[in-house]
Amino acid sequence: xxxxxxxxxxxxxxxxxxxxxxxxxxxxxxxxxxxxxxxxxxxxxxxxxxxxxxxxxxxxxxxxxxxxxxxxxxxxxxxxxxxxxxxxxxxxxxxxxxxxxxxxxxxxxxxxxxxxxxxxxxxxxxxxxxxxxxxxxxxxxxxxxxxxxxxxxxxxxxxxxxxxxxxxxxxxxxxxxxxxxxxxxxxxxxxxxxxxxxxxxxxxxxxxxx
Numbered sequence: 001x002x003x004x005x006x007x008x009x010x011x012x013x014x015x016x017x018x019x020x021x022x023x024x025x026x027x028x029x030x031x032x033x034x035x036x037x038x039x040x041x042x043x044x045x046x047x048x049x050x051x052x053x054x055x056x057x058x059x060x061x062x063x064x065x066x067x068x069x070x071x072x073x074x075x076x077x078x079x080x081x082x083x084x085x086x087x088x089x090x091x092x093x094x095x096x097x098x099x100x101x102x103x104x105x106x107x108x109x110x111x112x113x114x115x116x117x118x119x120x121x122x123x124x125x126x127x128x129x130x131x132x133x134x135x136x137x138x139x140x141x142x143x144x145x146x147x148x149x150x151x152x153x154x155x156x157x158x159x160x161x162x163x164x165x166x167x168x169x170x171x172x173x174x175x176x177x178x179x180x181x182x183x184x185x186x187x188x189x190x191x192x193x194x195x196x197x198x199x200x201x202x203x204x205x206x207x208x209x210x
Contacts, residue, residue, distance in 0.1 A: 002087045003040060003108045003129075006066045011039035012205045013177025015090070015110075015157070016198065017070060018053075019044045020187035026053035027060045029185065032195035034065050037202040042090050042179070044070035045077050051084040058085030068107070078102045090179070092133065094118045096125035110157060110179075114138075119150060129155040131179065136161025140173035147174045164204035171208045178205075 007013060016038045021029060030041050041057065043050045050069060058067045068088035069081040078089055078101050088108035091098060095111070102109045103126050111122040112131040119130055130150075132143065135158030147156055158170050159179035167178060180201060185194050 001039075001062055001064065001066050003066045003068075006039045009039075011065075012037065012202055013040070013157070014038050014201060014205060015040040015042050015068075015159075015177065015179040016184055017042045017044065017090075017159070017179050017181035018047070018185050019070070019181055020047050021053055021185070022048045022187070023052040023056055025191075026057050028191045029189070029194050030057045030061050030065065030067075032191035033198050034061060036195045036198035038198045039065040040068070040088075040177075041065055042068045042070040042088075044090075045073075045081075046071050051080050054081065054084040054086050058087075062087075066108075068110075072098060072102070074098060075101045078105065078107075082107060090131060094122045094125075096121060099125040099127055112159075116146060116149060119146065119154075123151060123154065128153065129157060129176070131157050131159050132175075134160030135170065135175075135178075136166070140166075140169045143170060143173040143175055164200050167201075167204050168208045171205075 016033050043053050069086045070090035072089045072091045082105040089102040090110040092112040109127050110131045112133045113119045155176035157177040158175045162178045163183050
């Protein structure tokens with residue numbers, strides 16, 4: 001399942017960032033996330049055996065969730081992600097070669113940017129969704145300001161310090177989606193605990209639409 005397919009099926013645009021997760025817990029935690037309504041799941045490549053976790057998650061949940069990889073900083077990692085069955089790529093930076101290769105491999109891309117220059121470089125490489133990081137440090141006013149100069153249809157995803165307490169503020173500023181890491185999952189967290197936090201996050205997101 002791709003991000004677009006998950007969104008079309010009603011998933012909120014929330015990416016769960018499972019930094020540090022290991023293969024032994026990947027499927028159980030992902031099942032808890034999907035049950036809670038979070039169906040965009042990222043395994044950063046600086047986690048233990050990330051390709052193994054991604055492959056296991058894609059095999060178990062690929063028809064119900066979009067499984068991707070984060071911290072993709074090279075073409076080699078992009079290729080490893082696609083081979084493992086990942087359907088979207090998230091990076092902390094803008095590398096046009098990595099963006100283009102990921103698109104060539106049929107994956108959605110979410111390159112990380114900070115400045116307008118980086119945003120337009122990513123768009124020039126073919127990206128239509130951009131990850132603003134760190135979102136909470138820059139603030140919602142920055143989201144609103146930069147959104148006014150980006151091409152129509154560009155999707156800004158805020159990552160870093162965004163959660164139930166401030167999601168309404170960021171949505172009002174114009175973010176399309178969010179990514180949530182440490183406040184949702186830390187290595188060793190039980191699936192039930194992750195699921196409870198995910199439900200609270202989804203409820204906060206949906207409350208903005210009420």
